[in-house]
Amino acid sequence: MSAATPPTERRVSARVGAISESATLAVDAKAKALKAAGRPVIGFGAGEPDFPTPDYIVQAAIEACANPKYHRYTPAGGLPELKNAIAAKTLRDSGYEVDASQVLVTNGGKQAIYEAFAAILDPGDEVIVPAPYWTTYPESIRLAGGVPVEVVSDETTGYRVSVEQLEAARTERTKVVLFVSPSNPTGAVYSEADAEAIGRWAHEHGLWVLTDEIYEHLVYGDASFTSLPAIVPELRDKCIVVNGVAKTYAMTGWRVGWIVGPRDVVKAATNLQSHATSNVSNVAQMAALAAVSGSLDAVEEMKTAFDRRRRTIVRMLSEIDGVVCPTPEGAFYVYPSVKGLLGKEIRGKRPQTSVELAALILEEVEVAVVPGEAFGTPGYLRLSYALGDEDLVEGVSRLQKLLAEARD
Structure with a gap:
Protein backbone atom coordinates (compact mmCIF):
# COMPACT_ATOMS: atom_id res chain seq x y z
CA MET A 1 0.00 0.00 0.00
CA THR A 53 29.61 62.03 -1.82
CA PRO A 54 31.36 65.28 -0.73
CA ASP A 55 35.08 64.87 -0.03
CA TYR A 56 34.99 65.85 3.64
CA ILE A 57 32.45 63.10 4.31
CA VAL A 58 34.56 60.50 2.53
CA GLN A 59 37.63 61.65 4.47
CA ALA A 60 35.82 61.11 7.75
CA ALA A 61 35.11 57.52 6.68
CA ILE A 62 38.75 56.96 5.75
CA GLU A 63 39.86 58.15 9.16
CA ALA A 64 37.30 55.91 10.84
CA CYS A 65 38.61 52.90 8.92
CA ALA A 66 42.06 53.49 10.42
CA ASN A 67 40.80 53.87 13.98
CA PRO A 68 40.59 50.57 15.92
CA LYS A 69 37.81 52.09 18.03
CA TYR A 70 35.47 51.58 15.07
CA HIS A 71 36.56 48.00 14.38
CA ARG A 72 34.36 46.71 17.20
CA TYR A 73 30.70 46.43 18.14
CA THR A 74 29.12 49.71 19.17
CA PRO A 75 25.68 50.45 20.69
CA ALA A 76 22.87 48.99 18.59
CA GLY A 77 21.00 52.30 18.59
CA GLY A 78 23.86 54.30 17.14
CA LEU A 79 27.10 56.01 18.10
CA PRO A 80 26.38 58.50 20.91
CA GLU A 81 28.18 61.29 19.06
CA LEU A 82 26.07 60.72 15.95
CA LYS A 83 22.82 60.61 17.91
CA ASN A 84 23.72 63.91 19.55
CA ALA A 85 24.56 65.40 16.15
CA ILE A 86 21.25 64.21 14.67
CA ALA A 87 19.40 65.85 17.55
CA ALA A 88 21.29 69.11 16.92
CA LYS A 89 20.68 68.87 13.18
CA THR A 90 16.95 68.30 13.77
CA LEU A 91 16.73 71.53 15.76
CA ARG A 92 18.82 73.42 13.19
CA ASP A 93 16.85 72.30 10.14
CA SER A 94 13.35 71.70 11.52
CA GLY A 95 13.02 73.79 14.64
CA TYR A 96 12.14 70.58 16.49
CA GLU A 97 14.05 70.15 19.77
CA VAL A 98 14.84 66.56 20.79
CA ASP A 99 17.64 64.81 22.65
CA ALA A 100 19.77 61.81 21.84
CA SER A 101 17.49 59.40 23.73
CA GLN A 102 14.85 60.09 21.08
CA VAL A 103 17.11 59.03 18.19
CA LEU A 104 17.75 55.59 16.65
CA VAL A 105 20.35 55.28 13.89
CA THR A 106 19.29 52.70 11.27
CA ASN A 107 20.60 50.96 8.19
CA GLY A 108 19.06 53.49 5.80
CA GLY A 109 15.60 55.00 5.64
CA LYS A 110 13.91 51.72 4.74
CA GLN A 111 14.90 50.06 7.99
CA ALA A 112 13.78 53.18 9.85
CA ILE A 113 10.35 53.02 8.23
CA TYR A 114 9.85 49.32 8.93
CA GLU A 115 11.05 49.54 12.52
CA ALA A 116 8.86 52.57 13.21
CA PHE A 117 5.75 50.77 11.97
CA ALA A 118 6.75 47.56 13.76
CA ALA A 119 7.10 49.45 17.02
CA ILE A 120 3.57 50.90 17.02
CA LEU A 121 1.34 48.62 14.92
CA ASP A 122 -0.61 45.61 16.12
CA PRO A 123 -2.23 43.15 13.69
CA GLY A 124 -5.12 44.76 11.85
CA ASP A 125 -4.23 48.36 12.69
CA GLU A 126 -4.89 50.62 9.72
CA VAL A 127 -2.46 53.18 8.30
CA ILE A 128 -3.73 55.90 5.99
CA VAL A 129 -1.32 56.11 3.04
CA PRO A 130 -1.68 58.99 0.57
CA ALA A 131 -1.15 57.81 -3.00
CA PRO A 132 0.89 58.08 -5.15
CA TYR A 133 3.18 56.56 -2.52
CA TRP A 134 6.76 55.33 -2.41
CA THR A 135 6.76 51.60 -3.05
CA THR A 136 8.23 50.61 0.34
CA TYR A 137 5.55 52.18 2.56
CA PRO A 138 2.69 49.68 2.09
CA GLU A 139 5.06 46.70 2.17
CA SER A 140 6.58 47.86 5.47
CA ILE A 141 3.11 48.35 6.93
CA ARG A 142 2.03 44.84 5.92
CA LEU A 143 5.24 43.29 7.26
CA ALA A 144 4.55 45.00 10.57
CA GLY A 145 1.03 43.50 10.66
CA GLY A 146 -0.80 46.64 9.64
CA VAL A 147 -3.26 47.36 6.84
CA PRO A 148 -2.48 50.19 4.40
CA VAL A 149 -5.52 52.27 3.43
CA GLU A 150 -4.88 54.32 0.31
CA VAL A 151 -6.15 57.86 -0.20
CA VAL A 152 -5.60 58.80 -3.84
CA SER A 153 -4.67 62.25 -5.14
CA ASP A 154 -3.87 63.30 -8.69
CA GLU A 155 -2.38 66.08 -10.78
CA THR A 156 -5.46 68.30 -10.34
CA THR A 157 -4.52 68.90 -6.68
CA GLY A 158 -0.78 68.84 -7.19
CA TYR A 159 -0.80 65.30 -5.74
CA ARG A 160 -1.77 66.61 -2.30
CA VAL A 161 -4.55 65.06 -0.20
CA SER A 162 -7.00 67.08 1.87
CA VAL A 163 -8.12 66.71 5.47
CA GLU A 164 -11.56 65.83 4.10
CA GLN A 165 -10.11 62.89 2.15
CA LEU A 166 -8.19 61.69 5.20
CA GLU A 167 -11.29 61.95 7.38
CA ALA A 168 -13.30 59.93 4.85
CA ALA A 169 -10.71 57.15 5.11
CA ARG A 170 -10.57 57.12 8.91
CA THR A 171 -12.21 54.17 10.71
CA GLU A 172 -12.19 52.83 14.23
CA ARG A 173 -9.16 50.72 13.22
CA THR A 174 -7.12 53.71 12.00
CA LYS A 175 -3.98 54.15 14.10
CA VAL A 176 -1.48 56.03 11.91
CA VAL A 177 -1.46 58.55 9.09
CA LEU A 178 1.58 58.73 6.84
CA PHE A 179 2.72 62.24 5.89
CA VAL A 180 5.42 62.83 3.28
CA SER A 181 6.50 66.29 2.11
CA PRO A 182 8.43 66.69 -0.16
CA SER A 183 7.06 63.55 -1.76
CA ASN A 184 8.52 60.63 -3.61
CA PRO A 185 7.26 59.95 -6.32
CA THR A 186 5.53 63.24 -7.13
CA GLY A 187 7.70 66.01 -5.73
CA ALA A 188 4.62 67.50 -4.04
CA VAL A 189 5.20 69.88 -1.13
CA TYR A 190 2.47 70.82 1.34
CA SER A 191 2.13 74.43 2.43
CA GLU A 192 2.63 75.14 6.11
CA ALA A 193 -1.10 75.82 6.50
CA ASP A 194 -2.10 72.52 4.89
CA ALA A 195 0.52 70.58 6.86
CA GLU A 196 -0.65 72.15 10.10
CA ALA A 197 -4.28 71.32 9.30
CA ILE A 198 -3.35 67.65 8.78
CA GLY A 199 -1.32 67.58 11.99
CA ARG A 200 -4.14 69.12 14.03
CA TRP A 201 -6.66 66.71 12.50
CA ALA A 202 -4.43 63.76 13.46
CA HIS A 203 -4.04 65.07 17.01
CA GLU A 204 -7.78 65.69 17.35
CA HIS A 205 -8.49 62.05 16.57
CA GLY A 206 -5.64 60.60 18.64
CA LEU A 207 -3.76 59.27 15.63
CA TRP A 208 -0.07 58.60 15.28
CA VAL A 209 1.79 60.33 12.46
CA LEU A 210 4.80 58.91 10.68
CA THR A 211 6.43 61.68 8.67
CA ASP A 212 9.24 61.02 6.19
CA GLU A 213 11.51 64.08 5.94
CA ILE A 214 14.33 62.67 3.84
CA TYR A 215 13.90 65.29 1.08
CA GLU A 216 13.72 68.21 3.53
CA HIS A 217 16.53 70.20 1.86
CA LEU A 218 15.32 69.67 -1.70
CA VAL A 219 12.60 72.29 -2.19
CA TYR A 220 12.45 74.84 -4.98
CA GLY A 221 10.99 78.21 -5.86
CA ASP A 222 8.55 79.57 -3.31
CA ALA A 223 7.95 76.19 -1.66
CA SER A 224 9.30 75.57 1.83
CA PHE A 225 9.82 72.52 4.02
CA THR A 226 7.61 72.15 7.08
CA SER A 227 8.21 69.69 9.92
CA LEU A 228 4.92 68.59 11.51
CA PRO A 229 6.14 68.17 15.10
CA ALA A 230 7.67 71.64 14.94
CA ILE A 231 4.46 73.39 13.91
CA VAL A 232 2.03 71.16 15.86
CA PRO A 233 3.86 70.65 19.19
CA GLU A 234 0.93 68.81 20.79
CA LEU A 235 1.47 66.02 18.22
CA ARG A 236 4.99 65.20 19.40
CA ASP A 237 4.02 62.39 21.76
CA LYS A 238 2.53 60.51 18.80
CA CYS A 239 4.83 61.56 15.97
CA ILE A 240 7.72 59.61 14.47
CA VAL A 241 10.13 61.35 12.08
CA VAL A 242 12.12 59.28 9.59
CA ASN A 243 15.14 60.80 7.88
CA GLY A 244 18.62 59.97 6.56
CA VAL A 245 21.68 61.17 4.70
CA ALA A 246 21.03 59.38 1.40
CA LYS A 247 19.38 62.07 -0.71
CA THR A 248 20.68 65.29 0.84
CA TYR A 249 24.35 64.35 0.84
CA ALA A 250 24.49 61.95 -2.16
CA MET A 251 25.04 59.01 0.22
CA THR A 252 22.57 56.41 -1.03
CA GLY A 253 25.06 53.57 -0.75
CA TRP A 254 26.28 54.44 2.75
CA ARG A 255 22.99 53.22 4.31
CA VAL A 256 22.47 55.54 7.26
CA GLY A 257 19.01 56.67 8.30
CA TRP A 258 17.33 57.41 11.60
CA ILE A 259 14.15 57.60 13.62
CA VAL A 260 13.29 60.53 15.88
CA GLY A 261 10.31 59.98 18.17
CA PRO A 262 8.95 59.41 21.67
CA ARG A 263 11.45 57.66 23.94
CA ASP A 264 9.38 54.53 24.53
CA VAL A 265 8.90 53.95 20.80
CA VAL A 266 12.57 54.61 20.03
CA LYS A 267 13.56 52.19 22.81
CA ALA A 268 11.25 49.50 21.38
CA ALA A 269 12.60 50.00 17.86
CA THR A 270 16.15 49.89 19.23
CA ASN A 271 15.41 46.55 20.91
CA LEU A 272 14.13 45.24 17.58
CA GLN A 273 17.25 46.44 15.78
CA SER A 274 19.50 44.88 18.43
CA HIS A 275 18.25 41.48 17.27
CA ALA A 276 17.90 42.26 13.56
CA THR A 277 21.16 43.95 12.61
CA SER A 278 22.91 45.37 15.70
CA ASN A 279 24.80 48.58 15.02
CA VAL A 280 25.00 50.31 11.68
CA SER A 281 28.50 50.16 10.15
CA ASN A 282 30.71 52.41 12.26
CA VAL A 283 32.51 53.75 9.21
CA ALA A 284 29.22 54.80 7.64
CA GLN A 285 28.09 56.34 10.94
CA MET A 286 31.22 58.49 11.13
CA ALA A 287 30.65 59.60 7.54
CA ALA A 288 27.08 60.52 8.51
CA LEU A 289 28.39 62.44 11.52
CA ALA A 290 30.54 64.56 9.22
CA ALA A 291 27.53 65.10 6.95
CA VAL A 292 24.93 66.20 9.49
CA SER A 293 27.30 68.35 11.52
CA GLY A 294 29.01 69.99 8.55
CA SER A 295 28.21 72.81 6.16
CA LEU A 296 25.26 72.67 3.78
CA ASP A 297 27.23 74.35 0.98
Missing part, protein backbone atom coordinates in the same frame (compact mmCIF):
# COMPACT_ATOMS: atom_id res chain seq x y z
CA SER A 2 1.51 3.32 -1.05
CA ALA A 3 2.07 6.09 1.41
CA ALA A 4 -0.35 9.00 1.32
CA THR A 5 0.73 11.91 -0.83
CA PRO A 6 2.00 14.64 1.51
CA PRO A 7 0.25 18.00 1.33
CA THR A 8 1.88 20.67 -0.79
CA GLU A 9 4.58 22.27 1.29
CA ARG A 10 4.70 26.05 1.51
CA ARG A 11 8.35 26.82 0.88
CA VAL A 12 8.14 30.56 1.51
CA SER A 13 6.08 32.07 4.31
CA ALA A 14 2.85 33.78 3.33
CA ARG A 15 4.03 36.96 5.03
CA VAL A 16 7.27 37.27 3.05
CA GLY A 17 5.87 35.67 -0.09
CA ALA A 18 3.32 38.46 -0.35
CA ILE A 19 6.00 41.17 -0.55
CA SER A 20 6.40 42.79 -3.95
CA GLU A 21 9.87 43.47 -5.31
CA SER A 22 10.87 47.14 -5.17
CA ALA A 23 9.80 48.35 -8.61
CA THR A 24 12.21 51.27 -8.61
CA LEU A 25 15.20 49.07 -7.79
CA ALA A 26 14.04 46.48 -10.34
CA VAL A 27 13.91 49.09 -13.11
CA ASP A 28 17.30 50.45 -12.09
CA ALA A 29 18.83 46.97 -12.03
CA LYS A 30 17.47 46.18 -15.49
CA ALA A 31 18.77 49.46 -16.88
CA LYS A 32 22.23 48.85 -15.38
CA ALA A 33 22.30 45.30 -16.73
CA LEU A 34 21.48 46.52 -20.22
CA LYS A 35 24.16 49.20 -20.00
CA ALA A 36 26.67 46.60 -18.85
CA ALA A 37 25.76 44.59 -21.95
CA GLY A 38 26.67 47.56 -24.12
CA ARG A 39 23.19 49.01 -24.66
CA PRO A 40 22.95 52.85 -24.56
CA VAL A 41 20.25 52.81 -21.88
CA ILE A 42 19.41 56.00 -20.01
CA GLY A 43 17.87 55.30 -16.61
CA PHE A 44 15.32 57.59 -14.97
CA GLY A 45 14.38 54.86 -12.50
CA ALA A 46 16.32 55.17 -9.26
CA GLY A 47 16.18 58.19 -6.99
CA GLU A 48 19.94 58.43 -6.69
CA PRO A 49 21.96 61.67 -7.02
CA ASP A 50 24.60 61.42 -9.71
CA PHE A 51 27.05 63.43 -7.60
CA PRO A 52 29.85 61.85 -5.58
CA ALA A 298 27.64 71.14 -1.03
CA VAL A 299 23.93 70.47 -0.58
CA GLU A 300 23.08 73.86 -2.04
CA GLU A 301 25.28 73.20 -5.07
CA MET A 302 23.48 69.92 -5.76
CA LYS A 303 20.12 71.56 -5.22
CA THR A 304 20.97 74.22 -7.82
CA ALA A 305 21.68 71.49 -10.35
CA PHE A 306 18.49 69.62 -9.49
CA ASP A 307 16.46 72.79 -9.89
CA ARG A 308 17.92 73.37 -13.36
CA ARG A 309 17.15 69.80 -14.37
CA ARG A 310 13.66 70.06 -12.89
CA ARG A 311 12.78 72.97 -15.13
CA THR A 312 14.30 71.29 -18.19
CA ILE A 313 12.49 67.98 -17.77
CA VAL A 314 9.12 69.60 -17.08
CA ARG A 315 9.45 71.78 -20.18
CA MET A 316 10.45 68.90 -22.44
CA LEU A 317 7.82 66.46 -21.17
CA SER A 318 5.11 69.10 -21.45
CA GLU A 319 5.89 69.38 -25.16
CA ILE A 320 4.64 65.80 -25.72
CA ASP A 321 1.01 65.47 -26.76
CA GLY A 322 -0.86 63.25 -24.32
CA VAL A 323 1.47 63.98 -21.40
CA VAL A 324 0.48 66.21 -18.47
CA CYS A 325 3.45 67.06 -16.27
CA PRO A 326 2.87 69.17 -13.13
CA THR A 327 5.91 71.08 -11.90
CA PRO A 328 7.27 69.40 -8.76
CA GLU A 329 8.18 71.66 -5.86
CA GLY A 330 10.55 69.29 -4.10
CA ALA A 331 12.63 66.08 -4.21
CA PHE A 332 13.99 65.14 -7.68
CA TYR A 333 11.14 63.43 -9.48
CA VAL A 334 8.46 64.28 -12.01
CA TYR A 335 5.26 62.29 -12.14
CA PRO A 336 3.54 62.97 -15.45
CA SER A 337 0.15 61.59 -16.41
CA VAL A 338 0.36 59.51 -19.61
CA LYS A 339 -3.32 58.59 -19.72
CA GLY A 340 -3.62 60.50 -22.98
CA LEU A 341 -1.24 58.04 -24.64
CA LEU A 342 -2.75 54.77 -23.45
CA GLY A 343 -4.54 52.81 -26.13
CA LYS A 344 -2.83 54.70 -28.95
CA GLU A 345 -0.70 52.94 -31.53
CA ILE A 346 3.04 53.38 -31.08
CA ARG A 347 5.26 51.38 -33.43
CA GLY A 348 2.66 48.73 -34.00
CA LYS A 349 1.63 48.33 -30.37
CA ARG A 350 -1.20 49.77 -28.31
CA PRO A 351 -0.12 49.92 -24.67
CA GLN A 352 -3.20 49.81 -22.43
CA THR A 353 -1.41 50.46 -19.14
CA SER A 354 1.52 52.51 -17.94
CA VAL A 355 3.33 49.21 -17.28
CA GLU A 356 3.01 48.32 -20.96
CA LEU A 357 4.01 51.84 -22.01
CA ALA A 358 7.13 51.76 -19.82
CA ALA A 359 8.10 48.39 -21.32
CA LEU A 360 7.59 49.75 -24.85
CA ILE A 361 9.74 52.79 -24.07
CA LEU A 362 12.59 50.63 -22.78
CA GLU A 363 12.37 48.27 -25.72
CA GLU A 364 12.11 50.88 -28.44
CA VAL A 365 14.33 53.77 -27.30
CA GLU A 366 16.27 52.28 -24.36
CA VAL A 367 14.97 54.67 -21.74
CA ALA A 368 14.06 53.25 -18.30
CA VAL A 369 11.14 54.81 -16.41
CA VAL A 370 8.95 53.48 -13.58
CA PRO A 371 5.22 52.93 -14.23
CA GLY A 372 2.63 54.45 -11.93
CA GLU A 373 1.32 51.03 -10.89
CA ALA A 374 4.38 50.79 -8.63
CA PHE A 375 3.15 53.84 -6.70
CA GLY A 376 -0.51 52.90 -6.47
CA THR A 377 -1.77 55.07 -9.36
CA PRO A 378 -1.85 53.53 -12.86
CA GLY A 379 -1.66 55.89 -15.80
CA TYR A 380 1.50 57.74 -14.75
CA LEU A 381 5.27 57.44 -15.09
CA ARG A 382 7.91 58.46 -12.57
CA LEU A 383 11.15 59.90 -13.85
CA SER A 384 14.01 60.88 -11.56
CA TYR A 385 15.96 63.92 -12.70
CA ALA A 386 18.90 63.08 -10.44
CA LEU A 387 21.06 62.25 -13.46
CA GLY A 388 23.47 64.26 -15.59
CA ASP A 389 22.13 67.12 -17.71
CA GLU A 390 23.26 65.57 -21.00
CA ASP A 391 21.69 62.20 -20.23
CA LEU A 392 18.49 63.92 -19.11
CA VAL A 393 18.12 65.86 -22.37
CA GLU A 394 19.06 62.85 -24.49
CA GLY A 395 16.66 60.56 -22.64
CA VAL A 396 13.67 62.90 -22.85
CA SER A 397 14.48 63.67 -26.50
CA ARG A 398 14.16 59.95 -27.21
CA LEU A 399 10.80 59.96 -25.44
CA GLN A 400 9.65 62.94 -27.47
CA LYS A 401 10.52 61.27 -30.76
CA LEU A 402 8.92 57.95 -29.82
CA LEU A 403 5.72 59.32 -28.34
CA ALA A 404 5.25 61.78 -31.19
CA GLU A 405 4.43 58.68 -33.25
CA ALA A 406 1.34 57.92 -31.16
CA ARG A 407 -1.74 57.53 -33.35
CA ASP A 408 -5.42 56.78 -32.64
